Amino acid sequence: MKHRRLYMAVASAIWLAAATPHAAKAQATSTESLAAARELVSAMHMNDQATALLPIILKNLRPTIVQGRAEVALQYDALIPKFTQAFQGRVAEFSDAIAVVYARNFSADDLRTMAEFYRTSTGQRVLQKLPSVTQESSIAGQRFGQALGEEIRKQMVEELRKKGLDL
Structure with missing residues (x-):
């Protein structure tokens, strides 16, 4: 991975x-x-x-x-x-x-x-670490996106129910 x-x-x-x-x-x-x-x-x-x-x-x-x-x-x-x-x-x-x-x-x-x-030595470290940083960033983004999506889903359902919709 x-x-x-x-x-x-x-x-x-x-x-x-x-x-x-x-x-x-x-x-x-x-x-x-x-x-x-x-x-x-x-x-x-x-x-x-x-x-x-x-x-x-x-x-x-x-x-x-x-x-x-x-x-x-x-x-x-x-x-x-x-x-x-x-x-x-x-x-x-x-x-x-x-x-x-x-x-x-x-x-x-x-x-x-x-x-x-x-x-530079820093640039070489960036190249060395970039694959793992990219992977970790992707995982963090996925987790954040999932949590945000679930929060929005819950709030949207709640708001729609307030408007009398049966969900």
Whole structure:
């Protein structure tokens, strides 16, 4: 579960890059911004993060494809090195797609400032802790949302009953 949020973020970024290839090209980015974005992606160790996600993606796909069939499971497991190697050849493609997204959304100066931050020891700790912080924040948000939803539901039912509705 720790890597699930990071997996979702990277999967979303992959989807965004795949779903909007023409938009990414249509909205031109400056060479300076793109270079700064690539610098940021490098400082964030995006290639390492994407590489670390592949085993999680393959593990999550396994039950869907295997569906309890032993022979398929054996063949699936045997194919993992092939897919891992193929993915390694595409990590730079992923990083480039992420760099384009950053370059479209931030100035070159902003990107350089962010890269400087991620090169500091604090920035590195942020990158290290971000998956667990994201997971804990998500859990806290879910709990808050559930509690708030239940409170609103109770109050809404009470108010509707005051108006004579039978709930």
